[in-house]
Amino acid sequence: MSDVLAITEHRRGELRDVSYELVSAGRELADDLGGDLHLAVISGQVEEFAGSLSREGVDTIHTVSEGEEFNHDIYTQVTERLADELDPSVILMANTVNGLDYGPAVATRLGRPLVTDVIGASFDGETLTATREMYGSKVETRVEVGSEEVAVTIRPGEWPEANGNGNPEITEFDAAIDESAVRSTVTGFEEVGGGDVDISDAEVLVSVGRGIDEEENIELVEELAKALGATLSASRPIVDNGWLPKNRQVGQSGKSVTPEVYIAIGISGAVQHVAGMKGAETIVAINDDPNAPIYDIADYGIVDDLFDVVPALIAEFE
Amino acid sequence: MKALVTVAEVATVEDEFEIDGNAIDERYLEYDLNEWDDYAVEEAVQLSEDGLVDEVVAVTIGPERSEETIRMALAKGADRAVRIWDDSFDGLLDVAAKTEVLQAVVEDEQPDLILSGVQTGDAMFGATGVSLAAAIDYPWAAVVNDLEFDGEIASVHRELEGGVEELTDVETPAVLTIQTGINKPRYASLRGIRQAQQKEIAQKTLADLGLDGVESELELTEMYEPEVESDATVFEGSAEETAGELANVLREKGVAQ
Numbered sequence: 001m002s003d004v005l006a007i008t009e010h011r012r013g014e015l016r017d018v019s020y021e022l023v024s025a026g027r028e029l030a031d032d033l034g035g036d037l038h039l040a041v042i043s044g045q046v047e048e049f050a051g052s053l054s055r056e057g058v059d060t061i062h063t064v065s066e067g068e069e070f071n072h073d074i075y076t077q078v079t080e081r082l083a084d085e086l087d088p089s090v091i092l093m094a095n096t097v098n099g100l101d102y103g104p105a106v107a108t109r110l111g112r113p114l115v116t117d118v119i120g121a122s123f124d125g126e127t128l129t130a131t132r133e134m135y136g137s138k139v140e141t142r143v144e145v146g147s148e149e150v151a152v153t154i155r156p157g158e159w160p161e162a163n164g165n166g167n168p169e170i171t172e173f174d175a176a177i178d179e180s181a182v183r184s185t186v187t188g189f190e191e192v193g194g195g196d197v198d199i200s201d202a203e204v205l206v207s208v209g210r211g212i213d214e215e216e217n218i219e220l221v222e223e224l225a226k227a228l229g230a231t232l233s234a235s236r237p238i239v240d241n242g243w244l245p246k247n248r249q250v251g252q253s254g255k256s257v258t259p260e261v262y263i264a265i266g267i268s269g270a271v272q273h274v275a276g277m278k279g280a281e282t283i284v285a286i287n288d289d290p291n292a293p294i295y296d297i298a299d300y301g302i303v304d305d306l307f308d309v310v311p312a313l314i315a316e317f318e
Numbered sequence: 319m320k321a322l323v324t325v326a327e328v329a330t331v332e333d334e335f336e337i338d339g340n341a342i343d344e345r346y347l348e349y350d351l352n353e354w355d356d357y358a359v360e361e362a363v364q365l366s367e368d369g370l371v372d373e374v375v376a377v378t379i380g381p382e383r384s385e386e387t388i389r390m391a392l393a394k395g396a397d398r399a400v401r402i403w404d405d406s407f408d409g410l411l412d413v414a415a416k417t418e419v420l421q422a423v424v425e426d427e428q429p430d431l432i433l434s435g436v437q438t439g440d441a442m443f444g445a446t447g448v449s450l451a452a453a454i455d456y457p458w459a460a461v462v463n464d465l466e467f468d469g470e471i472a473s474v475h476r477e478l479e480g481g482v483e484e485l486t487d488v489e490t491p492a493v494l495t496i497q498t499g500i501n502k503p504r505y506a507s508l509r510g511i512r513q514a515q516q517k518e519i520a521q522k523t524l525a526d527l528g529l530d531g532v533e534s535e536l537e538l539t540e541m542y543e544p545e546v547e548s549d550a551t552v553f554e555g556s557a558e559e560t561a562g563e564l565a566n567v568l569r570e571k572g573v574a575q
């Protein structure tokens with residue numbers, strides 16, 4: 001009743017970093033509650049994964065060897081059954097694309113309130129207080145859930161990865177999967193965004209976002225990139241609109257880049273964008289909104305209209 | 319074959335704003351069709367134009383103000399709309415509450431295909447579509463950026479992280495949560511806007527749906543501007559001055575040399 005059950009993630013044979021973050025977040029919540037931390041490892045090389053996840057603070061790891069890759073019907077069923085057996089206060093999942101694909105189903109099937117994409121969480125007695133963002137990260141909020149049983153998804157990158165060695169009990173869980181309720185079939189994977197340019201190699205990136213407004217204005221940032229000897233990249237809406245090809249997209253669903261200089265022009269700095277560029281050595285933002293979240297990670301900024309600043313900057317280098 | 323599209327009206331915040339209690343002061347909010355739902359509407363309308371769907375119904379949970387937004391969906395080609403509101407709704411509607419309401423609409427409408435967006439731009443739960451699927455026991459797929467539908471099986475691409483897509487087949491009836499970029503949402507034409515005036519928006523209360531009351535278990539207790547840990551150097555002055563200072567920094571870093 002005071003335990004935490006965290007569901008780990010892997011893809012194509014490798015545990016994802018967020019799995020270790022789930023251990024840290026799960027341990028914190030279990031400490032608040034005075035309970036145990038259980039992990040579930042579902043599908044793939046479960047024994048190997050359980051070995052890697054035997055970190056300090058983990059009490060028990062439940063392995064379910066069923067298929068290779070993520071399947072939301074399997075994850076939903078296993079989590080439901082484990083919850084029935086363990087009766088945890090918190091079911092902790094990751095706010096990843098796969099988390100979005102089974103987390104809400106788990107919560108709804110079990111009749112638990114769901115708090116998604118949290119960046120902080122703690123228990124005070126039986127009340128969970130979670131911190132999450134709203135309005136494209138312009139504000140933070142606190143939400144309280146007065147329920148003894150909740151489901152929570154955590155934003156990747158917000159908790160440290162757990163690393164000390166631990167000695168959890170590792171047990172095989174017989175989830176008795178109902179195959180007739182597995183109604184989706186993964187038929188394969190496809191890599192997208194290949195092609196002539198690899199923005200992840202670039203030392204200097206000029207990156208353009210929705211602030212550019214019109215397709216014909218892309219020329220302006222192209223010109224800047226040329227003047228600087230830089231490579232042109234973009235945020236998602238530019239690629240969604242078809243103004244630049246997919247291989248130019250920086251972010252969670254695009255490329256991760258680590259250039260020496262990243263110049264974000266008319267980009268707000270949404271979490272999914274930042275996920276792909278926070279490793280840049282120097283970050284420059286040109287954005288007329290002083291509250292844009294990109295300024296939280298920028299080293300240099302110009303809070304002004306890009307249509308004034310970019311031509312002036314081009315002139316500097318001509 | 320009937321398609322139901324869940325459509326949310328979302329608030330966007332102006333650059334400068336004030337927080338009033340636990341909400342952003344109304345004066346700094348603008349309302350719009352949720353970006354992700356715009357793509358979901360387009361996808362449904364395209365299926366209808368391709369003859370795979372006979373009727374596209376848009377449903378929204380929203381106050382009277384949101385009629386304007388749902389009219390946008392009608393102007394873009396949805397055939398009719400349902401708007402649910404109840405005076406008891408105030409504050410944040412959580413995923414479970416929205417699910418309960420939408421479930422009742424599904425029971426009324428019996429759609430074969432439900433398209434929702436991946437997330438709302440304001441509350442950013444990213445959960446209502448899949449939660450609804452679980453509630454009504456339909457198969458589902460989340461974060462879909464490509465759809466081929468033969469009338470029975472939806473073959474979708476799920477956009478994962480890092481430029482990888484998962485190919486998945488889902489039996490219908492099903493719920494798909496639609497990701498931006500799956501299509502090119504059309505602008506409403508003048509003709510579409512005119513036609514939308516004639517289309518039906520059925521207004522329903524919880525009682526009309528046979529629900530007693532729907533409550534959120536999530537309570538928003540605080541809203542604040544995040545503490546900025548930023549130590550960004552922000553250049554001040556005219557565009558020429560700031561560009562000049564930035565150019566110096568870039569040159570120091572060896573850019574363009």
Ligand SMILES: Cc1cc2nc3c(=O)[nH]c(=O)nc-3n(C[C@H](O)[C@H](O)[C@H](O)COP(=O)(O)OP(=O)(O)OC[C@H]3O[C@@H](n4cnc5c(N)ncnc54)[C@H](O)[C@@H]3O)c2cc1C
Nearest residue numbers: 209210211235236251252253254266267268273288289306
């Ligand atoms: C599952 C998922 C995956 C995603 N993956 C990615 C991803 O890989 N990459 C990605 O980028 N996004 C991704 N997103 C989308 C992300 O949430 C944001 O919607 C997106 O990053 C916003 O792009 P933007 O900053 O260009 O646009 P906006 O957020 O609209 O920002 C535009 C900015 O331009 C500024 N601006 C406007 N006009 C001017 C002007 N004249 N001068 C100066 N500044 C101006 C505005 O102040 C604003 O800050 C994903 C979302 C989801 C749900």
Ligand SMILES: Nc1ncnc2c1ncn2[C@@H]1O[C@H](COP(=O)(O)O)[C@@H](O)[C@H]1O
Nearest residue numbers: 324326379434435437438443444445446
């Ligand atoms: N108030 C609402 N009315 C109708 N549909 C909604 C509403 N809120 C959310 N949805 C749908 O659920 C999706 C995900 O929203 P959310 O879980 O709030 O991020 C949205 O893209 C909509 O399709």
